[in-house]
Amino acid sequence: MRVWMPLVYVGMGGALGSVLRYLLSLLAQRYFVTFPCGTLAANLLGCLLIGIVVTLATSSAALSPSWRLFLATGICGGFTTMSSFVYEMMKFVQDRELFYAGGYLALTLLGSMGMFCLGVWLVQWVMPS
Numbered sequence: 001m002r003v004w005m006p007l008v009y010v011g012m013g014g015a016l017g018s019v020l021r022y023l024l025s026l027l028a029q030r031y032f033v034t035f036p037c038g039t040l041a042a043n044l045l046g047c048l049l050i051g052i053v054v055t056l057a058t059s060s061a062a063l064s065p066s067w068r069l070f071l072a073t074g075i076c077g078g079f080t081t082m083s084s085f086v087y088e089m090m091k092f093v094q095d096r097e098l099f100y101a102g103g104y105l106a107l108t109l110l111g112s113m114g115m116f117c118l119g120v121w122l123v124q125w126v127m128p129s
Helices: 002-031 037-059 065-079 082-094 098-126
Strands: none
Touching (some): 037 082
């Protein structure tokens, strides 16, 4: 039975991440109709969370391997939306909305890297070594 537990952790986290992603998308659609802010927010928040999780898992004993699987692989995997990002990018390109395409690409990539670094910094600030 022990062999199945990692699958349970990832599956439960993935389901929770997917539901959270859907709720975030619904919320964003209420305020932003022409720009995919739900996908952008999911990718940025997912990068922040994975930065926190990875730092906690590698620099301390604060997270067990089971929690890392649940949070990073499960929740972040279900929450972040690379396939939606690519679809929305291609839609901008097909519609010749190159300004939006460039902005979305830059915000997603730079924002995601920044949020990851923020997650690392937050853990190091809260738990100095």
